[in-house]
Amino acid sequence: MNKAAFYDLDGTLLSCNLVTMHAYYARNDRSLIKSAYQLTKVLLSVPLFFGLDLYSRSLFNIFSFRAYRGMHRDRLIGLADDLFEVTLKPSIFPRAQALINTTSELGYRNILVTGTLDFTIRPIALHFGIEEVICNRLEFNNHIATGRVLPPLLAENEKARSIRVYAAREGIDLAQSCAFSDSSADVPMLSSVGFPVATNPTRRLRRVALQRNWPILELREASSTFPPFLKPAKAS
Amino acid sequence: MKPLTNWRWNSVRGEYETGNPVPIEGTGEISAVDAFANKTMLLLGGTGFVGKVVLAMILDRFPELKCLVVQVRRKKNLTGEERFYMEILHSPPLRTIVERIGGEEVLRKKVQVVEGDFNQPLCGIPPGAIEQLKDKVDVVVNLAGVVDFDPPVNESFDTNIFGTEHLIELAQLLNAKLVHVSTSYVAGKKNGRIPEDVSIGYFPFRDADDGRHFSVAEEIRWYETFVDEMRQNRAGDQRPLRERLREGGMNRAEYWGWTNTYTYTKSMGEQLIARTPGLTYSIVRPAIVESSLHFPFAGWNEGFTTSAPLVLMGGDGVKGWPVRNGPLEIIPVDLVASGILIVTAAVLCGKNKRVYHLASADENPIMLPRLVAFLGMNSRYKHKHKKSGSRLANLWKAYVDTHVITVESLAARRARVHRGLDVIHAALTLGKTILGPEKVGPYLKSLRDTRRQIRQQEVTLDKFLPFMFHNSFIFETRNIREAARMLTNEDLKRVQWDPKIIDWADYWVNIHTKGIEKWIRPVFAGRRG
Numbered sequence: 001m002n003k004a005a006f007y008d009l010d011g012t013l014l015s016c017n018l019v020t021m022h023a024y025y026a027r028n029d030r031s032l033i034k035s036a037y038q039l040t041k042v043l044l045s046v047p048l049f050f051g052l053d054l055y056s057r058s059l060f061n062i063f064s065f066r067a068y069r070g071m072h073r074d075r076l077i078g079l080a081d082d083l084f085e086v087t088l089k090p091s092i093f094p095r096a097q098a099l100i101n102t103t104s105e106l107g108y109r110n111i112l113v114t115g116t117l118d119f120t121i122r123p124i125a126l127h128f129g130i131e132e133v134i135c136n137r138l139e140f141n142n143h144i145a146t147g148r149v150l151p152p153l154l155a156e157n158e159k160a161r162s163i164r165v166y167a168a169r170e171g172i173d174l175a176q177s178c179a180f181s182d183s184s185a186d187v188p189m190l191s192s193v194g195f196p197v198a199t200n201p202t203r204r205l206r207r208v209a210l211q212r213n214w215p216i217l218e219l220r221e222a223s224s225t226f227p228p229f230l231k232p233a234k235a236s
Numbered sequence: 237m238k239p240l241t242n243w244r245w246n247s248v249r250g251e252y253e254t255g256n257p258v259p260i261e262g263t264g265e266i267s268a269v270d271a272f273a274n275k276t277m278l279l280l281g282g283t284g285f286v287g288k289v290v291l292a293m294i295l296d297r298f299p300e301l302k303c304l305v306v307q308v309r310r311k312k313n314l315t316g317e318e319r320f321y322m323e324i325l326h327s328p329p330l331r332t333i334v335e336r337i338g339g340e341e342v343l344r345k346k347v348q349v350v351e352g353d354f355n356q357p358l359c360g361i362p363p364g365a366i367e368q369l370k371d372k373v374d375v376v377v378n379l380a381g382v383v384d385f386d387p388p389v390n391e392s393f394d395t396n397i398f399g400t401e402h403l404i405e406l407a408q409l410l411n412a413k414l415v416h417v418s419t420s421y422v423a424g425k426k427n428g429r430i431p432e433d434v435s436i437g438y439f440p441f442r443d444a445d446d447g448r449h450f451s452v453a454e455e456i457r458w459y460e461t462f463v464d465e466m467r468q469n470r471a472g473d474q475r476p477l478r479e480r481l482r483e484g485g486m487n488r489a490e491y492w493g494w495t496n497t498y499t500y501t502k503s504m505g506e507q508l509i510a511r512t513p514g515l516t517y518s519i520v521r522p523a524i525v526e527s528s529l530h531f532p533f534a535g536w537n538e539g540f541t542t543s544a545p546l547v548l549m550g551g552d553g554v555k556g557w558p559v560r561n562g563p564l565e566i567i568p569v570d571l572v573a574s575g576i577l578i579v580t581a582a583v584l585c586g587k588n589k590r591v592y593h594l595a596s597a598d599e600n601p602i603m604l605p606r607l608v609a610f611l612g613m614n615s616r617y618k619h620k621h622k623k624s625g626s627r628l629a630n631l632w633k634a635y636v637d638t639h640v641i642t643v644e645s646l647a648a649r650r651a652r653v654h655r656g657l658d659v660i661h662a663a664l665t666l667g668k669t670i671l672g673p674e675k676v677g678p679y680l681k682s683l684r685d686t687r688r689q690i691r692q693q694e695v696t697l698d699k700f701l702p703f704m705f706h707n708s709f710i711f712e713t714r715n716i717r718e719a720a721r722m723l724t725n726e727d728l729k730r731v732q733w734d735p736k737i738i739d740w741a742d743y744w745v746n747i748h749t750k751g752i753e754k755w756i757r758p759v760f761a762g763r764r765g
Contacts, residue, residue: 078613080745
């Protein structure tokens with residue numbers, strides 16, 4: 001039977017931030033004047049995003065994808081590598097690659113499960129050497145983003161559902177699988193596998209992890225040790 | 237670049253997927269597996285860009301083929317056989333395939349290498365080998381040709397016309413069917429939809445009906461007198477012979493309405509085949525062949541007469557692009573190889589059409605202005621993180637985006653650039669007399685380099701103008717679609733004709749541009765150095 005390691009991305013393997021990503025696309029618009037205009041828009045919307053994030057995660061998601069409205073798909077794909085180099089690569093946590101290598105050596109299929117968009121994920125997945133991705137996709141109308149996400153929107157409960165569907169299709173045994181996430185929003189996803197790991201947990205998730213006796217892992221610190229089930233001796 | 241074999245764009249579901257492609261149902265009128273089983277194929281020109289991929293694909297996908305005879309030209313001190321086993325099998329597209337099918341030993345049982353030279357009678361295959369191949373070869377697949385756009389006219393005629401005559405002779409002597417690879421651009425300076433047919437006496441300006449008549453025999457007579465004249469230099473022209481022959485070919489092509497010597501001579505080659513009675517043939521006409529989509533791995537490219545020079549120029553920071561709002565007819569090399577194998581199967585089954593276009597715009601066009609935007613994004617990515625070179629130039633190349641211009645403004649732009657360079661040159665020369673050559677010399681040298689680079693870019697751009705600006709056409713691809721639909725389901729697992737699945741943005745950015753940067757740029761840099 002197959003086993004898999006499900007990874008959340010944002011906050012778990014790297015700390016990317018929606019605002020810096022939007023700011024990147026804004027300042028790389030086709031001309032300098034357009035860039036300046038877009039950048040002002042992003043800066044003005046920062047307080048709104050903060051407020052929304054505190055109020056409701058799913059509302060925040062909907063609004064954050066709205067920011068892509070009117071952008072050409074070619075541009076989003078064409079600038080993805082640069083975005084990765086500029087904003088994402090520097091924010092990868094020191095132990096992230098080591099963790100991914102360990103799980104794949106132990107025979108887990110590495111799968112990214114994230115709300116980030118497909119074109120942004122691609123260079124990240126290649127960088128980590130992850131070949132399977134479950135992620136959000138924007139809706140396009142004649143190559144122009146409409147600002148909506150193709151349903152289902154991948155977040156919270158939907159993440160748990162989609163990994164169950166994926167596991168059934170690919171013949172993955174969830175009881176033997178592990179999952180890594182940093183946020184309490186991913187508790188449903190973490191609970192659906194046999195070996196959940198609270199990775200760089202937020203305060204709320206840390207509390208849940210302590211209650212349920214889940215291992216806690218810090219990828220931000222180079223000296224952190226991996227949970228016991230990832231030790232080769234035990235796994236074999 | 238990491239090979240992305242496991243990523244493919246599914247335009248039906250609108251997402252990247254890592255699994256197997258969606259199965260397509262065929263009617264089963266042609267069975268490629270049965271067609272190739274226990275057959276012998278003679279492959280000419282299997283050493284070129286497309287040739288190697290065809291070679292790899294037939295070995296990988298159709299192990300049923302009994303014998304593959306490959307013609308390889310002797311080069312310097314290597315015999316054809318040595319070249320095949322030491323050079324060609326170790327090239328990037330074949331290396332992995334050879335391993336996958338069980339190494340050289342397996343190949344030696346199936347592949348027979350014959351030496352030959354396309355420019356000699358019977359393609360230069362030695363008489364002994366001909367005797368042995370007689371009535372044994374079922375189909376001859378020819379990919380040989382001079383693909384330079386504007387070579388000296390004699391080189392083009394030798395291979396593309398006289399070579400084709402030798403090819404026809406060979407196919408007739410061997411009593412074999414013929415698959416001949418030509419180019420879609422034999423259509424010449426035309427607009428609109430280009431049908432899949434070949435007619436004797438065709439020339440692009442024929443519709444103008446100006447009383448001109450075209451015949452290959454007449455052209456060969458023209459050629460002989462022209463070359464004779466040039467060799468004796470009756471005109472008293474001081475330029476080297478090669479230059480004059482080059483110009484002569486281009487002028488003659490232009491006179492009839494072809495874009496260059498290549499398409500002019502290729503069209504005549506086709507007409508020679510079409511007028512041969514009793515020959516079973518198919519002509520395959522690929523459009524501009526580009527980096528591979530999946531096979532043998534994503535991004536493989538070694539073609540120099542493709543969009544590669546343009547992509548490299550874009551990467552170097554050229555900003556103004558004269559293109560019209562039409563499609564660029566490009567097609568990945570693995571689709572071309574698949575197409576050639578499908579056509580070959582159809583020929584072997586006797587269910588072939590005479591002409592097959594292998595192009596993309598009929599089903600899934602990519603518009604030129606989109607490609608211009610991609611060139612700009614590539615330049616941005618490359619120059620933003622560049623540490624070497626002038627910082628100001630890098631900023632310009634990174635943050636100023638490419639744009640579409642007209643041919644008129646291109647001319648004005650060029651004049652402006654050259655005037656500017658002249659002024660700088662004059663200033664530097666003055667500086668040299670005042671300050672001495674030690675101080676100014678390096679600047680003069682870098683000015684000379686810049687000027688040379690700009691000239692080179694101008695020449696390249698001019699070569700591509702017919703495809704980008706002057707003409708806009710779509711090559712019809714009904715025949716190949718029909719042939720692919722006639723295959724069995726088993727065949728469709730091995731070869732497919734599916735330009736519809738190409739996601740151009742992903743292809744251009746993540747496969748094609750990276751392939752060119754990886755495989756072509758080093759060779760180009762080496763050539764210049």
